[in-house]
Amino acid sequence: MHVEMERAMVASRRQWAPDSWSGHSALQQPEYPNLPVLQRALAELSNLPPLVTSWEVVALKEQLARAAAGQCFVLQGGDCAERFADCSSQRIANQLKILIQMSLVLVQGARKPVVRIGRFAGQYAKPRSADYEDVQGVRLPSYRGDLINRPEPTLEARTPDPNLLLRGYERAALTLNFIRALVKGGFADLHHPEYWDLDWTKHSPQAEEYHNLLRSITDSLRFMENILGAPAGGSDRIDFYTSHEALHLGYEQAQTRQVPHRTGWYNLSTHFPWIGIRTIAPDGAHVEYMRGIDNPIGMKVGQATPPDMLLKLMDILDPDREPGRLTLIHRFGAEKIAAGLPPLVEAVTAAGRRVLWICDPMHGNTKSTSSGYKTRDFGEIESELSQAFDIHARLGSHLGGVHIELTGENVTECTGGARGLNEHDLHRAYETEVDPRLNYEQSLELALLVANKLRAESR
Template sequence: MGVLRESLAVEAAQQPQWSTRERLDAVVDELRRRPPLVDAESCHALAAELEFVARGESFVVQVGECAELFADSSRARIQAKAAQVHGLCEIVEAVGLPTVRIGRFAGQYGKPRSSDTETLPDGTALPVYRGDAVNDLAPTASARRADPLRLLAAYDHAASGLNALFMRQLLLPGNSGLSAMLAPTYISHEALLLDFERALVRPDPVRGGEYASSAHMVWIGERTRQLDHAHLAFAAAIGNPVGVKIGPTARPEDVVAIVDRLAAGRRPGRLCLIVRMGVDAIADRLPHLVTALGESARDVVWLSDPMHGNTVRTNAGRKTRVVSDVLREVERFCAVLRRHGCHPGGVHLEATPDPVSECLATRADLASGAEPDRFESACDPRLNGEQAEQVVRHVAELLCDG
């Protein structure tokens, strides 16, 4: 509990201004009494699979929502997303590389934001939407109030989503052949809301210590990876596999300190560095980080997040991402790591099985003034099913070339 207590004593960025402290305390007490959402055994199973990735013998496909809505926890929605992850993994497996399936769902209910408020077209200023675990997307003052009771709803919806996922993977009598072919799909989300995450820490009956029972894997975002802040202390305290987002402003000495704190003395693959630098920065910035890490660079899992560093605005001001930029960032990610003798370990994509048009195909489309005509994301633009397949097929080709 030492490091976990430390995470309570230091600053935590990106935390909501909850409506009442008394209600938050009651919610946290209730969450502490609830059963774990995932068990320690399955977290260790994922850790074992990630060790193979760190050794260059497997590949991670981590896919799912930007900001997951509570409505997306229905059985049909979760199973559709799991089927998308499964199909994308089959593309990689077709070139002879085993995969690790990780979904960004059944818990991705919180979002960090660059501003505390947003201004509506009529000039009204409102608290910004921070995910369904905090407030509602509807643009009204009452909807945007940070309500601690939504943390209980987040638990309930995550439990419902996990149940749907496990039903898909369950070995059923008379259907064991089909079910046995389905490799497990693990769940992950950003460990942003520390009141929620800390309340779901549980004793680890397998290896001792404690683990985060909210998901098999959690990651720390680019906005919350400060060395002296609470999110990194939380990640150090738990036994789960963890990730840290690494953007273009990351300093080599900071990345070395993060790896020392979260990976030193642990099995290879315990830490995923999720690189999100943007197509224009990655070829220049990533080599300095890999070089600074030295031999430690071969003990972490390197994941490419080619989405977040490539967010741009259309002429009308709407967020979008350009698929050709996504493809080129993945290419440069793989090239840099291979030059340094490291394994490109996977991709981390915001995508949906729905036929949205939130991302444009090329820079020419952006320059022409094209606008996404079916934008359904609660926050950032996602790849649709065809675009996600395009990215993963390109990755598979790069793996073959290597």
């Protein structure tokens, strides 16, 4: 029976096409009032050059397979929802800086390589809990990210605009181009950590600990080079990969293509697409689309994902049990992870599956204040992450990465952390249009906490 099921899955995958999702129920899709304009935009998008290459995608899949085996650790981070207005050199550089700094902290703690995946160059669409919202007594379509509509509270701005798909592609291309230029040009050179310092880190309570750690890395590097009598290879650049939620299926399909010298189909708008927790129905359009692409893929799981459903999704999305293919990103909340995570880990282990587990400690801890701000408490984020490490270790599993919504800007969107931000501080620098992000100090503090966990694991 098991052999027949596998044969059926292989046959089904052979029948897959980039548009086969259109025969399934597609949730969280915008309703465009002008379909001919949408079709023209998608046709133009399908003829534009890919944003990433298949060999980069394959390289990431190999690294994720190593992370699943405990040989490296994954740091995935960036904006909740990118904004076109934030496509500027300073903001992109700041985002890169904080991810580099966090990864160095994790390298020092884990004593193993870190795979860096940014939530950037494509994270322009967001699922919403309702199609409409009331703004000052006016019923308007919900803002779904700059790829789809605009945040201004007017009917014109909130009406889905197909031309934004092309603008999103262009902004993603500009972001990727600048990141690649920075990395290739030595921005991540370990000999020059001053390139990554943000001006206001001088006031961070975590600055001294970070700078001590950085001095340790650079001193070790110079020591090795003095012994070798030559520069250490690879110390002047690092790899960065991109990721975004594969939400707008028309956009994803338009950048899905076959490439020379490889079999299969690749989504070349990003290295690592993931399915959100609102769109993981086994018979839904998003699962149908994702099962056919050869990228490594992620899947958000949580309280609404029972073990039998998870195993069914794994059979659909990874029938061949390919190393590095499937990453499970769990999100529960600090109060629910102790009860919610173990049944999923136990079910996957009992099924003989090896997947990469990543903890998203952000989304399950979102709440609204009395003044109407959406926020997250740093203590709860820390608690969920710490519990995740302990639960995996207790069950003989392995937590291989973290998934964080963060920014390199000095925002005040999440409470807590070393500076003790509270509800009354949120208005000072609250920028997000969707979900709150950790600022630089909070992100670095969280990295130091994760490093301590990884250091304890390696003993």
